[in-house]
């Protein structure tokens with residue numbers, strides 16, 4: 001992984017992960033920590049990236065209501081807002 005702050009390629013993986021299970025890395029040069037989603041549009045979302053993409057896909061492809069999607073993902077353990 002390349003450091004998003006200083007662009008150094010010398011980073012190491014830290015043994016812990018984020019709450020959502022994403023790997024955490026530490027930069028050897030600037031000592032900052034970042035995860036796999038840092039620098040992506042999904043970084044500050046409270047749900048895993050694959051779940052967000054699945055909701056968007058099913059919403060657009062199958063034209064499901066947000067209420068239906070919230071109910072479907074509740075069965076998978078994700079409490080999505082229906083608005």
Ligand SMILES: [Zn+2]
Pocket residue numbers: 003004005006007008027028029030031032
């Ligand atoms: Zn760095």
